[in-house]
Amino acid sequence: DGGITQSPKYLFRKEGQNVTLSCEQNLNHDAMYWYRQDPGQGLRLIYYSQIVNDFQKGDIAEGYSVSREKKESFPLTVTSAQKNPTAFYLCASSTRTGEQYFGPGTRLTVT
Amino acid sequence: QQQVKQSPQSLIVQKGGISIINCAYENTAFDYFPWYQQFPGKGPALLIAIRPDVSEKKEGRFTISFNKSAKQFSLHIMDSQPGDSATYFCAARRAAGNKLTFGGGTRVLVKP
Numbered sequence: 065d066g067g068i069t070q071s072p073k074y075l076f077r078k079e080g081q082n083v084t085l086s087c088e089q090n091l092n093h094d095a096m097y098w099y100r101q102d103p104g105q106g107l108r109l110i111y112y113s114q115i116v117n118d119f120q121k122g123d124i125a126e127g128y129s130v131s132r133e134k135k136e137s138f139p140l141t142v143t144s145a146q147k148n149p150t151a152f153y154l155c156a157s158s159t160r161t162g163e164q165y166f167g168p169g170t171r172l173t174v175t
Numbered sequence: 176q177q178q179v180k181q182s183p184q185s186l187i188v189q190k191g192g193i194s195i196i197n198c199a200y201e202n203t204a205f206d207y208f209p210w211y212q213q214f215p216g217k218g219p220a221l222l223i224a225i226r227p228d229v230s231e232k233k234e235g236r237f238t239i240s241f242n243k244s245a246k247q248f249s250l251h252i253m254d255s256q257p258g259d260s261a262t263y264f265c266a267a268r269r270a271a272g273n274k275l276t277f278g279g280g281t282r283v284l285v286k287p
Contacts, residue, residue: 068218095273106264106279107219114273122274154218162207162268164275166218 067091068167070155075172077149085140085170087155093165095158096138100124100151101169107154113138142172149174178202179267181278189286194252196281198265201246205267209275210239210250213262222263223250255285 068089077083089096098110109122113132127146132138142149152171158164181198188194198208209224225232225239225248232239238251252259265278 070218097274104282107277109274112274156218158273160273162209162270162273162275163221163224164209164266165221166211169216169218171216 068155068157068165070153070167070170072170073168075170077172077174079174080144081174082141082143083149083172083174085142085153085155085172087138087140087167088136089138089155089157089167090136091157091165092135093157093159094135095160096132097156097158097164098122098128098130098138098140099154099156101154102151110140110153142174178276179265179278181265181281183281184279185282185284187284187286188255190255190257192255192285194250194255194259194283194285196250196263196265196283197247198249198267198278199245199247200267200276202267202269202276203246204269204271205276206270207268208239208241208248209266209268210237211264211266213264213280219264252283255283257285257287259283260285 071086097112099107111130113119129141154169155167210222211219212222213219223234223237236253241248262282264280266275
């Protein structure tokens with residue numbers, strides 16, 4: 065069963081704690097992405113990676129960090145420096161011709 | 176600067192009617208234009224996509240119309256059903272960087 069998995073589906077953290085969101089894909093895609101979605105809003109790009117061991121900042125990278133040590137995995141860490149971390153986080157992967165597929169998302173709540 | 180402008184923000188249509196969502200872009204370097212459907216609490220799903228060498232693409236009840244000279248593209252949902260009630264996003268891709276730029280989304284409600 066091919067696709068993108070994100071875990072956990074819901075995540076709760078206290079303010080000041082770092083938290084890491086998992087994203088795994090078995091589609092053999094080189095490119096992976098992290099987006100943030102706030103209620104009733106569109107998608108904003110946080111980080112993306114076109115190849116293993118390389119990644120670039122998106123439009124709203126401040127307060128976030130990523131790693132890309134394996135082709136299948138692209139974890140996102142929401143650090144305590146992110147001022148408003150409560151949001152719906154979406155991971156995606158893409159073919160070289162642009163077809164981008166999304167995971168089911170992780171809803172992070174920080175109190 | 177928003178590079179892909181989507182309208183309307185919301186849309187109500189009767190069952191069996193046609194839903195039309197429009198997007199306009201500025202960057203002529205875009206080479207791929209997908210549409211996504213998102214249900215509440217779920218990730219967006221790729222619905223249909225078009226490349227600029229084609230003016231129209233149809234898949235079932237969903238049709239993309241593309242006007243390269245006007246830098247506009249639109250999604251038509253024919254015979255709209257209550258199950259089509261969702262938020263729809265258009266997007267555009269620049270080949271360099273393989274990134275999508277998304278429109279702001281349109282919330283569609285199909286009334287039975």
